[in-house]
Amino acid sequence: MQLKSTYTLNLFVAFHPSDKAQFDELMIHLDKLNIKNKNYVINKVWYDGSDLSESGRAIITELTEAADIVLLLMSENSVLSPYFISAELRHTLELHAKERSIVVPVILNTCWWEDTAFGKLQVLPRAGLPIFDSDHVKNELFIQVVDELDRKLRKVRLQKVEREETFNIKYNEADAIFQNWHEHPQKLRAALPLYKESLQLWNEGFTPDYKIIESHITICKREINFNHYSFAAHKAYKKQDFQTCFFNCKDALDLRDDAIIRKLYTEVKKYLDEEDMQEKKAPFEKYLQQGNAYFLSLQWKKGEQDYMLALEHHQKGFEPERKVIEHKIEICKRELTLMESIEEAERLYSIQNYKKMADTLLDGIQSINHEAFYKIDHVLKLIGYLEHAEPFREEKTNKWGYLNKKENTVIIAPKYTAAYHFSENLAGVKKWDNWGFIDIEGNEIIPFIYSYVSHFQNGIAQVIHKDETFCINHKGEKIEADIIEVEVRADISEEEEKSLKTLPIDKLQK
Numbered sequence: 001m002q003l004k005s006t007y008t009l010n011l012f013v014a015f016h017p018s019d020k021a022q023f024d025e026l027m028i029h030l031d032k033l034n035i036k037n038k039n040y041v042i043n044k045v046w047y048d049g050s051d052l053s054e055s056g057r058a059i060i061t062e063l064t065e066a067a068d069i070v071l072l073l074m075s076e077n078s079v080l081s082p083y084f085i086s087a088e089l090r091h092t093l094e095l096h097a098k099e100r101s102i103v104v105p106v107i108l109n110t111c112w113w114e115d116t117a118f119g120k121l122q123v124l125p126r127a128g129l130p131i132f133d134s135d136h137v138k139n140e141l142f143i144q145v146v147d148e149l150d151r152k153l154r155k156v157r158l159q160k161v162e163r164e165e166t167f168n169i170k171y172n173e174a175d176a177i178f179q180n181w182h183e184h185p186q187k188l189r190a191a192l193p194l195y196k197e198s199l200q201l202w203n204e205g206f207t208p209d210y211k212i213i214e215s216h217i218t219i220c221k222r223e224i225n226f227n228h229y230s231f232a233a234h235k236a237y238k239k240q241d242f243q244t245c246f247f248n249c250k251d252a253l254d255l256r257d258d259a260i261i262r263k264l265y266t267e268v269k270k271y272l273d274e275e276d277m278q279e280k281k282a283p284f285e286k287y288l289q290q291g292n293a294y295f296l297s298l299q300w301k302k303g304e305q306d307y308m309l310a311l312e313h314h315q316k317g318f319e320p321e322r323k324v325i326e327h328k329i330e331i332c333k334r335e336l337t338l339m340e341s342i343e344e345a346e347r348l349y350s351i352q353n354y355k356k357m358a359d360t361l362l363d364g365i366q367s368i369n370h371e372a373f374y375k376i377d378h379v380l381k382l383i384g385y386l387e388h389a390e391p392f393r394e395e396k397t398n399k400w401g402y403l404n405k406k407e408n409t410v411i412i413a414p415k416y417t418a419a420y421h422f423s424e425n426l427a428g429v430k431k432w433d434n435w436g437f438i439d440i441e442g443n444e445i446i447p448f449i450y451s452y453v454s455h456f457q458n459g460i461a462q463v464i465h466k467d468e469t470f471c472i473n474h475k476g477e478k479i480e481a482d483i484i485e486v487e488v489r490a491d492i493s494e495e496e497e498k499s500l501k502t503l504p505i506d507k508l509q510k
Contacts, residue, residue, distance in 0.1 A: 008040065008042070009069075009153055009156060010045070010067045010068045010069075011030070011033075011042055012064060012069070012071070014049065014060075014072050014073065014083070014084070015049075015078065016049065016083065016084070019073055019108055022075070022131075026131075029142040030044065030149070040157065045063055047060055049081065049082075049084070057088050064101070065095070068101055068153075069101065069102045069104060069152060070092045070095075070101055070102070070104070071104055071106050071149075072084070072103065073108050074105050074107050074111055074118075074123075075108040075109050075111055076109065076111045085116075085117070093118070102155075103121055105123045106123070106124050106145060107123055107124070107125065109130045109131075111130075124145045125141040125144050125145055160203065163201055163203060164203070171194070171213070174191045174195045174216070175216075177191040177194075178191050178195075178216055178220070185223050185226075185227055186227060188223050189220075191216075191220055192217065192220040195213055195216050195217045195220060198213060199213045199214065226258070230252050230260075230261055233245050233248035242268050242271055242272055245268050246265070249261050249265035249268065250265065277317070281318065287307070287309040290306040298335070300333075300335045301336055304329055307329045307332065341360055341364025341365075344360050345364075386440050388404050388405050388407070389402045389403070389404065389411055389421075389422050390402065391427075399417065400415075400419035400430075401414030401416065402422075402440075412438070412440075412442040415431075416430055417431065418430035418435075420455060423455040423456045424457070427440075430448075431448045432448075434448040434449055434450060435452060435463075436448035436449065437453065445474075445476070446472065451465065459474060460479065462483065
């Protein structure tokens with residue numbers, strides 16, 4: 001249903017699907033218009049409005065925009081249909097008012113066409129006589145419709161000739177200026193209004209295509225604005241108004257690149273950046289120098305404050321980098337906290353409040369270095385465990401673990417077949433049939449490969465492995481030492497066991 005793009009007389013017919021038979025009969029009579037207009041191609045297209053989807057409405061708009069004459073077949077079916085009251089068909093009234101097309105309601109049968117949006121238009125047949133209400137005058141009314149449409153087409157033909165002549169004059173005049181616009185870009189100001197007028201006159205079939213005219217209009221606007229900004233930039237540069245020059249260069253380059261403007265833009269931007277950098281750097285350097293002075297004189301509070309102010313004025317490219325200043329701030333905070341903690345600890349020491357003194361120092365360490373505090377706190381707990389660790393046997397499983405005898409809590413869960421007391425921070429334990437050594441956290445320090453182990457004493461323990469008796473150090477390494485004859489025990493002695501606890505696991509705190 002596309003209209004031809006050749007120079008034609010375009011006739012668009014809108015009707016209701018229920019009026020298809022009347023439409024077909026009318027189209028037969030409209031063929032006579034081809035005979036009356038031999039030198040023109042009458043391009044007849046139509047749409048019945050059965051598809052009012054988005055794509056269907058787009059088709060209606062396309063056809064009505066291209067039409068020279070729009071025929072609206074009015075009937076009882078059509079006047080109240082969504083198609084005939086649609087925005088797309090009502091838009092034809094605007095085209096009619098602008099003389100872009102001629103809208104003609106054609107009365108098929110008696111209906112209230114006067115109450116529609118098209119009621120003030122001149123209708124066919126004359127006086128609004130319905131064509132199909134009386135068969136004996138139907139042919140006469142068809143002849144009247146064809147003759148009236150032919151007169152309207154002649155008017156359209158004259159308008160098209162005049163319109164095309166005017167279009168060609170305007171376009172050719174504009175194009176003559178445009179051809180050499182690179183040599184005289186200022187002349188595009190004269191070409192622009194001519195192109196705009198030719199675009200308003202353009203109709204389907206005119207050459208060149210409207211897209212070419214629009215592209216020329218875009219170039220004209222771009223170059224006119226470019227020349228305006230370029231002239232303003234050079235004028236501002238001569239006055240040493242670099243800020244105005246910069247923004248005009250930027251606006252010009254947004255339109256298109258140009259070597260001269262690009263060079264001017266780069267030069268002015270460099271100057272403005274340096275000037276701006278110096279303004280921004282002055283307060284930064286002031287606070288940085290003050291912070292450094294306080295830092296060197298160990299005035300941590302004042303140093304931190306000035307370093308913080310320096311960071312507020314820091315910009316990318318400033319020296320030193322942010323992370324260097326942030327590190328100094330952390331040092332100031334740490335040293336200030338440590339200094340205050342030491343001062344308070346000394347005060348507590350003077351009044352013999354040793355417990356609170358220790359807590360104060362630990363709190364200071366915690367705020368300075370959480371990881372270090374955690375390690376100290378953890379080690380102190382392990383020391384406490386070692387002081388109060390005692391082997392115990394869980395009666396239900398008959399397995400051995402370690403108990404904090406001071407707090408009656410489990411340190412190491414009962415999972416060994418035998419266990420010694422801790423000696424030199426290690427304890428010999430038996431897993432299945434072999435002995436090894438663990439630390440107070442239950443970590444395996446020396447593997448379970450021995451049939452016998454002794455306690456550690458002076459850094460040495462005696463072991464038996466594969467019927468060989470030798471000594472090892474805390475790393476489990478074999479060393480030279482005197483060997484004492486020992487009786488290999490499968491478990492701890494009765495005397496040792498009597499001194500140990502045997503408890504049900506549910507009686508212990510975990």
